[in-house]
Amino acid sequence: MSALYGTYARSDLAFERGEGMRLYDQNGREFLDFHSGIAVNALGHGDPHLVGALKAAADKVWHTSNVFTIPEQERLGQRLVDATFADRVFFTNSGAEALECAIKTARHHFFSKGEPDRYEVIAFTGSFHGRTLGTIAAGGNPSYLEGFGPPMPGFKHTAPGDLDAVRALVGPQTCAILIEPVQGEGGVTAMSTEFLQGLRQICDEHGLLLILDEVQCGFGRTGRFFAFEWAGITPDIVAVAKAIGGGFPLGACLATEEAAASMVPGTHGSTYGGNPLGCAMGNAVLDRIQGPGFMDHVAQMGQRLAWHLQQLAQRYPDYVLELRGKGLLAGIKIAPPVRDFVARLRDDHQLLAIGAGDNVLRLLPPLIVTEADIEDAMNRIAAAFDAIEAETATTASAS
Ligand SMILES: *Cc1c(COP(=O)(O)O)cnc(C)c1O
Numbered sequence: 001m002s003a004l005y006g007t008y009a010r011s012d013l014a015f016e017r018g019e020g021m022r023l024y025d026q027n028g029r030e031f032l033d034f035h036s037g038i039a040v041n042a043l044g045h046g047d048p049h050l051v052g053a054l055k056a057a058a059d060k061v062w063h064t065s066n067v068f069t070i071p072e073q074e075r076l077g078q079r080l081v082d083a084t085f086a087d088r089v090f091f092t093n094s095g096a097e098a099l100e101c102a103i104k105t106a107r108h109h110f111f112s113k114g115e116p117d118r119y120e121v122i123a124f125t126g127s128f129h130g131r132t133l134g135t136i137a138a139g140g141n142p143s144y145l146e147g148f149g150p151p152m153p154g155f156k157h158t159a160p161g162d163l164d165a166v167r168a169l170v171g172p173q174t175c176a177i178l179i180e181p182v183q184g185e186g187g188v189t190a191m192s193t194e195f196l197q198g199l200r201q202i203c204d205e206h207g208l209l210l211i212l213d214e215v216q217c218g219f220g221r222t223g224r225f226f227a228f229e230w231a232g233i234t235p236d237i238v239a240v241a242k243a244i245g246g247g248f249p250l251g252a253c254l255a256t257e258e259a260a261a262s263m264v265p266g267t268h269g270s271t272y273g274g275n276p277l278g279c280a281m282g283n284a285v286l287d288r289i290q291g292p293g294f295m296d297h298v299a300q301m302g303q304r305l306a307w308h309l310q311q312l313a314q315r316y317p318d319y320v321l322e323l324r325g326k327g328l329l330a331g332i333k334i335a336p337p338v339r340d341f342v343a344r345l346r347d348d349h350q351l352l353a354i355g356a357g358d359n360v361l362r363l364l365p366p367l368i369v370t371e372a373d374i375e376d377a378m379n380r381i382a383a384a385f386d387a388i389e390a391e392t393a394t395t396a397s398a399s
Pocket of ligand 1: 096214242
């Protein structure tokens with residue numbers, strides 16, 4: 001029996017080696033990775049530039065403290081500011097901490113303006129923002145809240161897609177609206193341009209801050225650096241993590257000057273957040289993502305994946321119920337139970353994918369995926385459908 005907390009229904013599979021789109025277990029069995037450690041390994045495995053950057057960083061100072069200047073952090077912060085809407089950045093170790101910083105920033109913004117009662121955040125059902133006490137309250141998923149005492153107050157939820165329902169929740173205590181432009185964990189639901197633009201408008205009408213959780217859908221995954229860019233809106237605060245460190249634990253909260261101005265010494269902090277090792281990796285990931293043609297490739301592969309998924313849906317109408325998502329954050333609502341199907345893909349077809357809410361199969365390949373890899377993955381999924389079909393036929397004829 002494992003010494004670890006039983007918080008995961010773990011597979012026995014352990015990987016020893018990775019190369020690009022592929023992972024290898026102890027027996028040398030090869031797996032095609034459409035999981036990316038849940039959208040983390042954006043550059044796949046063993047990217048030479050990232051490996052080089054980590055080795056170089058290992059020869060320098062690993063950790064100091066945020067009470068000193070960390071040149072790699074200053075550089076990464078400036079590069080994120082130059083590339084995005086943001087004026088200020090706070091670095092964290094994880095996505096949940098990036099969200100905690102985002103929520104604290106929004107609340108403190110109004111506190112500093114003499115409106116301390118304005119702390120309520122409107123969030124959405126089906127969302128996922130992390131596993132801290134604050135972020136389970138923000139996510140509002142009853143199964144994640146159960147057993148952990150009273151949820152942190154200050155969050156209201158409604159279903160995404162209905163602007164009137166959002167308007168009905170706005171009150172004198174509302175400080176912000178929080179949403180994932182593409183819900184990942186909840187079922188790979190992409191928000192419409194009209195809905196995101198409508199949320200921006202509601203924020204403008206009522207002086208609220210718009211907080212976006214781009215922990216999963218950001219950093220290139222949808223074919224734009226941020227998923228919100230598709231809607232042509234500008235947020236006030238954005239939480240990122242996952243792909244930002246390419247596998248090294250790193251997250252960030254990005255904000256406008258206006259939103260972050262009150263976050264002065266004493267208001268927030270993190271021991272590890274933005275340490276030299278993490279920021280060396282963040283800079284290396286950004287070198288690759290900002291490299292010539294990289295984002296064009298991601299956008300193109302997102303389109304190819306969508307096309308191939310449509311072919312799959314046409315070929316297997318009984319198994320593929322709906323296609324969802326955006327770019328390389330793709331979802332297939334399937335008929336067979338998704339947990340079993342993910343295990344079947346892994347064990348019988350050596351394809352790594354992941355489930356999401358609403359019985360959706362989630363495909364999150366590294367952003368370096370090629371069309372040949374996509375075809376390979378489609379063939380494996382088709383083979384898994386065929387195997388289920390054959391088993392069902394056998395069972396039917398036996399009975
Ligand atoms: C994974 C995820 C988080 C939480 O990130 P952690 O690093 O696990 O804390 C938050 N929001 C979204 C959208 C995520 O996908």
